[in-house]
Amino acid sequence: MINLYITATKYIQLLLIVLYTYCNFRFLSIPDQDDANPLCDWQLRIILLVHFLMNLTIYLKTGSVEVIVFYGIQLIFFLAYTFLSTYLYRNINRLLLNNTVFFLAYGMIILERLDMSKAIKQFAIIVGSAVISLAVPYIIDRVWDLVRWRYIFAAIGIILQGIVLIIGATSYGAKMSISIAGFTFQASEIVKITFVLATAGMLSYAEDFKDICVTSLVAAVHMLILVLCKDLGAALIFFIAYLVMLFISTNNFMYLFLGNVSMCLAAVFSYFSFSHVRTRVFAWMDPWADMDNKGYQITQSLFAIGTGGFVGLGLYQGLPNKIPIVEKDFIISAISEEMGALTAICIVLVCLGCFMQMMLIATYMESAFYKYVSVGLAIEYIVQVFLTIGGSIKFIPSTGVTLPFVSYGGSSLVSAFIVFAIIQALYIIQGNEDEADEIEVLERRAAGRPDRLSYDEPLNEDSGYDDTDYIDSDYDMEDIEDDPHYKSEKVSAEDLGF
């Protein structure tokens, strides 16, 4: 009977997640967020329904009352988090908020199934990080002027990662974490954020080639320490994020080209210099040749994904625990095995949706610093997703990084929450400014003055360029009812062709 319930909910879940993913991309095509609010409400209902159905399965299988209590607490948390976020920040991006809850819900479901004690630990960290994340937009908006702290961020990052290099603990061939009073944390997850804040700040102040060299030097020091820690997955994430930020800030394709060349050289170099890199490349090229050792993890992951197929075996019907460190690097394989590859693909698409939303927010930013920060964080996020998913399905060699919000692990969670909170902060700040502008215009109109807003530069500054090439060419407003910057940004979303 329980199997019947599991099979039935398996298909319902698939239907729901496909619907959720559809809503996700539908959202990106709606120009005005107020119109998208009903869609967001539906998304939340879908998540909570899936969360309920799956927790019921877990209860039926384990028969422990603990599960019901735990489910109740999680439900309250999800509701409270969503309510507080929207209550405190009227202009919050609902899509990113929903997706956060979505990832958390799937992560909790699969963790409860894999290991209940880890799920409880994970949940405690979720609650803690969520509280921090609620405060971040307020702090960024009111208290800190982040861009002035750019050198401090650079120093924090280098020192923190340097400490790891000196006293860090080695795991799976790389130095990743430091232990303080029995509490272990992976420094690169935090440095990831300070790195973007530092380099974005420096790039936004860069005036000439010398400034760019200095910024690149700071970035290189970060990466060098990571390479010395043999944390090449993180080094790659940092590198790509920096490269894209540099490209976006200079609009110079030469940097992109040089960056790619040096990345290829670095890849060849690391292949010949690090034995654990070679091991992973071998395991990627032909894992079947050595299924007992080097290829064990990846082949078990492929068995899990392949046996699960598109619809999955159903919760508790597979053997995801056969994959070593499944709850971290290979969480997607466990999800794919029991909830179906369709679910895994939807999760990947939602990750992609988050990235698109973050990048669109970047285009919405008027301040260069904020723009680069959101680009940097978005790239870091999507590269990390690409590395972990690609590694699990043998699309690329496994690099041992986690899936943000879904994988088990405190540092990864805290970091993911802060990253999303910073993006939200930028979105909220810009939204508030736009509203203020709008009010100002309305006041001007009430006072009988012209509608014109003040600009830093004259409008004919861009003569000689073909304006039609650019995304948002409509700053010159005749009718203020057409919401100014906000509207123009949403045009760019439509340009993507959703």
Next chain:
Amino acid sequence: MSNKNSRLHMRKSNKNIIGCIYFFAFLFLAMIGYMVYFIGWRSDDLMGNSYNPRMEVFNNRFVRGAIISSDGQVLARTEVTDTRKNKDGSDNPDGTYTETRQYPFGRVFAQSVGYSTKGKTGIEALANFYLMESNSNPVIQVANEITEKKSLGDNVIVSLDAGLQQVAYEALGEHNGAVIAVNPKTGEVLAMASKPSFDPNTIVTDWDSIVNDSSSAGPLLNRCTQGLYAPGSTFKIVMALEYIREHPDDYQNFAFNCDGKYRDPADDDYVVHCYSGEVHGAEDLHTAFAYSCNSAFAKIGTLVDKKKLMETADQLLFNQELPIDISSSKSRFTVTEDSGIWTMMQTAIGQGETMMSPLHEVILASAIANKGVLVEPKLLKQVQSSEGNVIKVFEDSAEKQLLTEKEASLLGSFMRSVVTDGTASKLRDAEYAAAGKTGSAEVSKNGETITNAWFTGFAPYDGPEIAVCVVVEEGETGGRTAVPVARAVFDYWLNER
């Protein structure tokens, strides 16, 4: 450098940001495409792998399906005895539930079908994934879930023919050896018999005695695919091909006068004798092949280009994994630029270091029969649900050109002459035209010299329907011991079926 906050610069940045979105969207679509490809097209082959522990989970949900021969005989099935409920439906407290894997043909299919009770081998391992899946009527499956009964797993139809397999197995008689037969046009393996054998029904209880019996000749070994033997005169097929390749226009001019032996002109110690000292007289390549003249081929061995011979052997799949999905051994062939005259003379008559499996021999015969094109051997034909609905039809095997059509037709005519004029005389009066090559490989076993008898060939000569390779351990000659076994297989397949 233009001001970072200038509107123009911002617009360019925004445009590049959109470019990045497209780039990553494309990257992710490629990754998702790969995932869909992997699950949809690649994973079936991998799931039955013995390293995949998940298959055991299905054991708790489905009754393992049956393996059925192409002529509809059950080769393996699971018998369920469930006495937990009385006939009137009430619970029987003393009842038990047992599943027994049964192999109705016992020893006949022991190595090819394999067993699933002590690890998994043969087709039981190969088809594991399908046998443990159930595509039976979903309504019945739901009903089974409710009543907590196991659903029936899918059945796998294999290419083996139970009638032919029995003929092949019995034709070996008291001898140890192997018979493998394939359809050259489709690659379907029709029979795969290996002796000595064991009873898969009692493998669990017999295990220790089989493994610990030092005198035993290895009944668990599938001699068809894993047995490696010196090829003897059957290797002359390769040598003849090599000679033709090096002399495409004047191979007919090869002339040799056989006086029962060939002595290397440079060194009197290097001498090769024809089998039992026969004298064949004046020969060309065709007749030397038909008579299986060792002397003539020893000379050819000294004539051929070693490097080109190595290339030919490489094209004919020596020292490589053979294209079959069950465990097989690589054939061994080693000739180097430094190989001496004696090595070449011995190699040419299949008495050197060369080792071949019966599977490899039948692959060559099958390619010659099929205009030089090898259709890779396959064992699985279909997956059917327990109600008999076709769930999956295995696609046609890959094809590979091993030799040219002209070479194949020439070698085919040589092999035909072996039957009409040469050593395979016991096939001469058959109602069909057979073609093949005999071999009598002398090897030493426990200090004694024994002869392994070979026959590899196909029939009918015009429009081949079956290719077969027979090896009989400790036989007389290929012509006397192996050809009758092949004849029994041909007779059954072409006349009696």
